[in-house]
Amino acid sequence: MNSAPSPREIFLAFARIGVTSFGGGLVAYLRDVLVTDKKWMDEEEFLGALEIGQTLPGLNSVNVAIIAGRKLAGPAGAIAAATGLILPGVILLLILGVLYQRFRHNPDVAAALAGVAAAAVGLLLQVTLKIGAKQFLNPRDLAFIVLTFVLVVFFRASLPAVLFLVAPFAIILCRPRKTTPSP
Amino acid sequence: MSDLVRILNVFCLLSLLAVGGGSAVLPEMERETVADHKWVTGEQFATIYSLGQMAPGPNMSMVALIGWQAAGTAGLLVALVAFYLPSSFLTYGASYVWDHFRGNPWRTAVQAGMAPVTIGLMLAGVHAVGKTAWINPEHSLRFNTTATLIGLAVTGILFAKRINPALLMLIGGAVGWFLLRGN
Numbered sequence: 001m002n003s004a005p006s007p008r009e010i011f012l013a014f015a016r017i018g019v020t021s022f023g024g025g026l027v028a029y030l031r032d033v034l035v036t037d038k039k040w041m042d043e044e045e046f047l048g049a050l051e052i053g054q055t056l057p058g059l060n061s062v063n064v065a066i067i068a069g070r071k072l073a074g075p076a077g078a079i080a081a082a083t084g085l086i087l088p089g090v091i092l093l094l095i096l097g098v099l100y101q102r103f104r105h106n107p108d109v110a111a112a113l114a115g116v117a118a119a120a121v122g123l124l125l126q127v128t129l130k131i132g133a134k135q136f137l138n139p140r141d142l143a144f145i146v147l148t149f150v151l152v153v154f155f156r157a158s159l160p161a162v163l164f165l166v167a168p169f170a171i172i173l174c175r176p177r178k179t180t181p182s183p
Numbered sequence: 184m185s186d187l188v189r190i191l192n193v194f195c196l197l198s199l200l201a202v203g204g205g206s207a208v209l210p211e212m213e214r215e216t217v218a219d220h221k222w223v224t225g226e227q228f229a230t231i232y233s234l235g236q237m238a239p240g241p242n243m244s245m246v247a248l249i250g251w252q253a254a255g256t257a258g259l260l261v262a263l264v265a266f267y268l269p270s271s272f273l274t275y276g277a278s279y280v281w282d283h284f285r286g287n288p289w290r291t292a293v294q295a296g297m298a299p300v301t302i303g304l305m306l307a308g309v310h311a312v313g314k315t316a317w318i319n320p321e322h323s324l325r326f327n328t329t330a331t332l333i334g335l336a337v338t339g340i341l342f343a344k345r346i347n348p349a350l351l352m353l354i355g356g357a358v359g360w361f362l363l364r365g366n
Contacts, residue, residue, distance in 0.1 A: 017240075018239060018240045019239055020239060021240060022237070022349040023237070023347040023350065023352075026240070048281075052274065052277060052278055053274065054203070054294075055293070055294065056273055056277055057199050057200060057202050057270045058198060058267070058269075058273070059201065059204060062270070062271060066274045066275050067274060067278045070275055070278060075275075078271070078275055082267065085240060085241060086241055086267065088240055089239045089240025089241065089244045090240070090244050092238045093235065093238045093245065093247055093248055094248070094251070094259070096234045096238065097248045097251055097252075100234070107364055107365065111359050111360045111364040111365075112359050112360035113230050113233070113356065113359070114316070114330060114359050115333055115357070115362075116230075116233045116234075116356040117230055117232070117233040117315070118316050118334040118355055119233070119334060119351055119352045119355025119356070119359075120232060120233035120236045120237075120312065120316070120355075121229075121316045122333070122335060122337030122355075123341065123351070123352065124209075124305070124312065125309050125334070125335075129338070129342075130342075132305070134298075135298055135302050138299075141299035141302075143299075144303060145300075145303040147303065148299070148300050149306045152307040153307050153310050158214075159197075160200065162300065163200060163300070167296065170296035170297065170299060171292055171293050171297065172296070173296065174291075174292040174293075175289070175292050176288030176289060176292055
């Protein structure tokens with residue numbers, strides 16, 4: 001890194017992702033801009049930021065933007081990065097929302113939107129199956145997947161209940177063993 | 184006024200509970216915003232979700248449209264800030280002390296234990312949106328069968344081929360307009 005970029009430059013770089021990242025996959029876009037294009041982070045720093053972003057609550061992409069922005073220009077950089085990433089999509093969503101509000105009773109629009117929604121569920125199912133491929137094939141993990149699903153869908157368990165009652169068990173079962181040598 | 188406070192409460196909580204990315208909070212978000220507070224109908228929730236998946240940027244900016252439906256422009260701003268700020272603050276602070284936890288064996292345990300719970304929550308998210316978009320009791324059997332087939336086709340295509348999901352959702356909209364009209 002030669003000279004630290006200004007919050008304005010950071011905002012513009014992230015806004016470019018915010019404008020172009022149709023269809024998701026933001027982490028790949030972030031890597032392209034931060035590591036390859038602008039060289040604001042090296043590969044290892046990026047993976048470190050991603051690790052924090054995935055472990056902590058919040059969206060991975062926004063968390064990575066916060067960490068990268070902070071590293072580049074402190075609090076102003078973090079704000080610039082996150083707003084750059086979020087704002088363009090929100091503006092487009094607002095336009096779509098106004099159009100939706102206006103035309104949702106039109107039968108043509110309603111049918112098209114039903115098709116889009118049906119496709120979106122298919123996308124979420126694919127992402128879930130892909131991310132969980134390893135877990136679905138492991139009996140103990142599969143038991144926790146089914147338990148969580150059944151509790152939420154059939155017993156209407158709240159998210160806090162699942163996270164504070166089920167997750168600790170799952171974590172305890174994966175607890176570090178003394179016998180395992182650390183790498 | 185009190186609606187804004189409720190929006191603030193709901194989305195702050197979702198922000199801090201959004202472990203493993205955004206999709207894991209979908210079932211809780213659907214319950215809070217549709218059943219509990221009735222800010223949107225199930226159908227609006229499914230549509231807003233799918234618009235959010237199509238728009239560029241982080242996929243959970245859909246909260247802006249829910250806030251907008253609930254309480255206009257102020258609701259939009261409160262929902263956005265409440266959903267993104269708490270987790271971002273946490274990440275900002277944690278990124279200072281993170282290296283301290285590097286190589287801590289419990290971190291791996293948390294990640295391994297949380298994975299199946301996150302997958303279970305995402306699957307419950309498929310149900311939360313799918314019960315409107317795929318198997319809606321208010322629609323005819325033919326409508327639901329067609330919608331489910333559109334969604335499953337998207338799942339299959341995404342497994343077979345690297346293709347931008349936003350494009351597939353547009354195609355889903357076109358197919359929906361063609362097949363779901365007047366059903």
